[in-house]
Amino acid sequence: MQFASRSYSADSISAVQELYHSNGWTDGLPIVPPTREAVQECLEWVMMPPDQLIGIEPVRGLAITAEKLAINAVMAGCLPMHFPVVVTAWTAMMQEEFLMHGATASTGGCAVLVILNGPIRLEIGASGSFNALANSDRATAVIGRAIRLCLINLLDDRPGVIDRSTLGHPGKFSYCVAEDEEDTTWLPLAEHRGVPKGASSVTVMAAGAPRQLMNEWTTKPEEILETFAAEMRANMRHYSIHPGNYALIIPKQLREHLQAGGWTKADIATFIHERARIHRREWADVGKGAVVRDRGDSVYTAMDSPDQLLVVAAGGPAGGFGAVIPPWLGNKSYAVTLPIGVCVDCEPPKK
Amino acid sequence: MFEVLDPTPGTAPPAGRLAPRLDTLEGKTVGFISNGKEGTKGFFRHLDQILREEYGVANVVSRTKSNYSAPADPHIVAEIKGWDAVVSGLGD
Numbered sequence: 001m002q003f004a005s006r007s008y009s010a011d012s013i014s015a016v017q018e019l020y021h022s023n024g025w026t027d028g029l030p031i032v033p034p035t036r037e038a039v040q041e042c043l044e045w046v047m048m049p050p051d052q053l054i055g056i057e058p059v060r061g062l063a064i065t066a067e068k069l070a071i072n073a074v075m076a077g078c079l080p081m082h083f084p085v086v087v088t089a090w091t092a093m094m095q096e097e098f099l100m101h102g103a104t105a106s107t108g109g110c111a112v113l114v115i116l117n118g119p120i121r122l123e124i125g126a127s128g129s130f131n132a133l134a135n136s137d138r139a140t141a142v143i144g145r146a147i148r149l150c151l152i153n154l155l156d157d158r159p160g161v162i163d164r165s166t167l168g169h170p171g172k173f174s175y176c177v178a179e180d181e182e183d184t185t186w187l188p189l190a191e192h193r194g195v196p197k198g199a200s201s202v203t204v205m206a207a208g209a210p211r212q213l214m215n216e217w218t219t220k221p222e223e224i225l226e227t228f229a230a231e232m233r234a235n236m237r238h239y240s241i242h243p244g245n246y247a248l249i250i251p252k253q254l255r256e257h258l259q260a261g262g263w264t265k266a267d268i269a270t271f272i273h274e275r276a277r278i279h280r281r282e283w284a285d286v287g288k289g290a291v292v293r294d295r296g297d298s299v300y301t302a303m304d305s306p307d308q309l310l311v312v313a314a315g316g317p318a319g320g321f322g323a324v325i326p327p328w329l330g331n332k333s334y335a336v337t338l339p340i341g342v343c344v345d346c347e348p349p350k351k
Numbered sequence: 352m353f354e355v356l357d358p359t360p361g362t363a364p365p366a367g368r369l370a371p372r373l374d375t376l377e378g379k380t381v382g383f384i385s386n387g388k389e390g391t392k393g394f395f396r397h398l399d400q401i402l403r404e405e406y407g408v409a410n411v412v413s414r415t416k417s418n419y420s421a422p423a424d425p426h427i428v429a430e431i432k433g434w435d436a437v438v439s440g441l442g443d
Contacts, residue, residue: 005356016353025358033355059422062360071358102420153358332420 001040003050003067020075025153027145027173031075042070045080046087054087055094057155059101064090064154069146072153076146081124082139084340086146088202089114092336093147099333103206104157109165110328112147113207113247114176115312116140117190118200120340121178128180130316133210133249133323136177144174169209177314183252184313185259192265192311193337205245205310205335206328211235215254216320221261224254224322225268229275231324232302236278237286241300242330245308248272249323251315269306276302310335373436377407382434384427386419398438 010016016033020026032038043050043066050067057064066087073086093100093112103110116126126139135141151157159165165172181188190201211234215227228248248268250258258268281296283289303309315321327333373379381402385391395413402408412434414427422428423439431437 003356004361005358006361007354007356010353010355013353016355019355020358023359033353034358035353035355039356068358068360071356075358099418099421101422102418106420149358154360329420332418 001036001043001050003036003039004065005067005071007036024158026075027148027152029145029173031149032077034071034074038074039067039070041080042073042078042083043067046084048087054090057094057100058096060155062155064094064150068154069150072149073142073146076149077138077142078146079124079142082143082146085114085116085120085124085143085202086150088338088340089143089147089204090150092202092204092338095336095338097334098204098206098336101155101162103328103333104151104155105162105164106328107164107166108208108328109168109172110206110208111169111171111175112151113171113205113325114140114144114147115189115203115205115247115310116143116176116178116200117181117188117195117203118198118340120200121181126176126178128178128314129183132177132180132251132314132316140176140178141174144171144176147176148172148174171207171209175207177249177312180252180313180315184255186255186265186311186313189265189310189312190337190339192307195337195339199339200341201337201339203310203335203337205247205325206333207247208235208239208326208328210249210323210325212321212323214319214321219257219260221258221263222271224257225271226275228322228324229272232272232276232326233278235324235326236276236300236302237282237288239326240329241278241280241283242327242332243301243304243308244327244330244333245310245335246272246276246302246327247310247312247325247335249312249314249325251319251321252313252317253320254322255313265311266306268311269309272309273301273303273306304331370436375407376402376436378409379435380410380412380433381408381436381438382412382414382431384423384437384439385413385415387415387417388419391415395438 048066052066124139127137157163
C-alpha cells in the first residue's frame with residue numbers, strides 16, 4: 001500500500017514517543033507507533049485506499065483522507081475494528097451543521113461527544129454500563145481519543161493555535177459513550193434520529209462537560225425529570241441561554257423508574273422541553289444583571305423543540321445519578337447522526 | 352527499529368495572499384468585520400475614532416457576522432472588494 005505520509009525511523013519505543021511529543025503530535029499521553037502495517041490494517045478493515053477523501057474541512061479547505069485518520073487512530077490505540085467508528089464520526093463532524101471549526105476553535109472549550117448505537121457496540125466491546133462517561137472500556141476510550149488526535153494533527157487544533165479554549169474539559173482527551181441498548185425498553189438514540197433499526201451508527205455533538213445530578217429519593221418520573229430539568233436551567237443561568245441539543249444520560253436506577261411509569265424517550269423530551277426554560281430576569285440572580293436589560297420577562301427554552309433532546313440510556317446499574325450534557329453554544333452547532341458505512345456523497349444526509 | 356508515519360497533513364492548508372500594503376490610510380475606506388461579541392463594540396468604536404482623527408481615513412464601514420463562530424457571511428465578504436483595508440477583530 002502506497003502512503004502519502006512522510007515516514008520517520010526511530011530505534012526504540014521511547015524514541016518514537018519523543019519524536020511525536022516533540023513535534024506536538026500528541027495529546028500529552030504516550031501514543032501507539034503508527035507503523036505502515038498498523039495503518040494498512042485499519043484501511044483494509046474499512047476497504048478504503050489511503051487517498052480516500054473523507055471530506056473537506058469547510059472553513060480552511062483541508063482535505064481529510066482515510067490515511068491521515070488511520071494514522072491518528074492507530075496512535076490513539078485503535079484496533080482496525082474501531083476505525084469505522086472514527087471514519088463515520090469524522091464524516092459527521094464535517095457536515096456543515098456541525099460547524100466543526102467554530103466548535104473546536106472556540107474559547108467555549110467544548111469537546112466532541114461521540115455516542116454509539118447498534119451492533120457495532122457489542123462487536124468492539126463498547127460498554128454503556130459502569131463508568132459510562134469515562135474509562136468504561138477500551139473501545140470508547142480509544143475512539144474518543146482518536147477524534148481528538150485527528151483534530152490536533154489534521155486541523156492544528158492545538159491549545160493556543162486553532163484551539164482557543166479558555167478551560168476545555170477532560171472530555172477533550174476522550175468523550176465517547178455507548179448506549180446500553182440491551183438493558184432498556186427505550187428505542188436507541190439513533191433510531192429516534194432516523195437510523196434504521198439494527199444499523200450501527202455514530203452521533204456527534206459539540207458538548208460541554210457532563211453535569212452530574214442525583215435524586216435517589218423518589219420513584220416518580222416527574223420528580224426525577226424535574227432534577228434533570230433543574231440542572232439544565234442551571235446551565236442556562238450559569239453558562240449559556242442559547243437553545244440547542246442537550247443530552248441526558250440516564251443510568252439504570254433512574255431509568256427503571258421512568259420505564260416502569262411507561263415513559264418513553266419522546267415523553268421525557270416533551271416533559272423536559274416544558275420544564276427546562278427560564279426567564280431572562282433570572283440572570284440577575286447569578287451576577288449577570290447587566291445583560292437582562294428590558295427583556296426580563298422573556299422566556300427562553302433549553303431546546304427549540306423536544307426532538308433536540310438526546311436521551312441516552314447509559315451508566316452503571318446502581319446509583320440514582322444522571323447527567324446533563326449541555327451544548328457548546330446552542331444551535332450554532334447541531335448534533336449529527338450517521339449510520340456507519342453510508343456514502344454521504346451518494347445522497348445528502350437527512351437534516 | 353520503528354518506521355512510523357507523520358500524522359499531520361504535511362502540507363500547509365491553502366493559504367490566502369496578503370493584499371498589497373497601503374502607503375497611507377489618508378482618504379481610504381476601511382472595513383471592520385466584527386464577530387459581534389460584547390467586547391468588540393468598544394474596541395471598534397475606539398478604532399474608528401483613531402483611524403478617522405489620527406490617520407485621516409475617509410470612511411469606516413462596520414459589518415458584523417451573523418454567527419460569531421462561523422466565517423463571515425458571503426455578502427460581507429463580497430463587500431471587501433470595495434474597501435482599501437479590512438480589520439477583522441475578535442472580541443470576548
